[in-house]
Amino acid sequence: MKLQHFKMKESGLNRFFGPLEARIMEVLWDGREQEHELSIKDVQQKLETDKQVNFNTVMTVMNRLVEKGFLQKRTEGRTSLFQPVQTRHDFINNQSRELTHELMEEFGPLAVSHMLDELDEADPELLEKLEEKINLLKKGK
Template sequence: MPLNMRFRFSPAKDGLVKVLGPLETEIMQILWEDERSTVKKVHRRLAQERDIAYTTVMTTMSRLSEKGVLNRHREGLAYVYSPAITEEDFVQLVVRQVLDGLLDDYSDTAIEYMVDYLARNNPGELERLQQVIQSRTGGL
């Protein structure tokens, strides 16, 4: 997935807003749902919930296209946008990039924290992690 996307990771925020801005996230949710759309249609949907300028939506969608998250092509007088990556693939890409960064620089701390976190908050997932480790190491 060759996205030229660079993002800031904001762990205190919820969902995809951790890596995309709030408006970018809303736009991507609309396009992942609709599969293709114009700025006009996306603006119309967003404007039902809040006061937002057409040019703000247009600029944000253009930037998402420049980042490689949206595809853009002209149909008649309008640009039509579609996701360049599925939501699932995007989430996998983000998780990979975040974990690669943490494990590259702080592997001991990251691994210990992940195990402690799972033990405290989700013992079932900790058991699943043990099974994954055993399957990868041949039960060593």
Template sequence: MRCLGELETAVMEVLWAVGESAKVREVLDRLDTGRSLAYTTVLTVLDNLHRKGWVQREREGRAYRYRPVLTREEAAAQMLHHVLDVSGTPEVVLTHFVGTVSDEHAEVLRIALRERDG
């Protein structure tokens, strides 16, 4: 999955918040980007998200209903994998990351690693 632009991220945030599939008009009505957007702009963004594999669509009458392929948390994990993949030195990136996390996040990581290792 490719990373998202600013408007694509805003549209995904709406879809994740809705919790079910939504038509273009429903997404447009909920978008709060600080600027006025045309219906066709949101339609194009949703079509691009579909092409990129971020949303699935299902025809309903003459329109489509769109829904996220992944949860917000799954998408964030995928993006972290992407960052590690393109960094060239994932070990160094992880070491820097671990050195900057809060104690609370470090404990979450410890627990997750223990659970993963059984």
């Protein structure tokens, strides 16, 4: 699933989603890790920290996330149960791959150059993985 917008000035999931969407996805990913589908009411209760989040607002946002392809929905009796289509890890992996692809398509060598400039601050383990990947590419694998 391809996102329409990437917000450079945001951080975390807010780069991909609106603030409430991001919070809802976090709640659902936490539930998925425990192998639970959650109802709108479950999510609403978990969202409440400092202020009340309206049930209808949560329902609307969750249904939009279904329409966008980020959530699955099934009905059990009169209750709708939701879960993410992907794990948090798979989502981040797919989005970072898509962003990298788009940067390479648009900016090519310039994007690679800037990525290499950022390696000054990379941990040694990341540099080692990069070196392994480059060696594999040189060998044609």
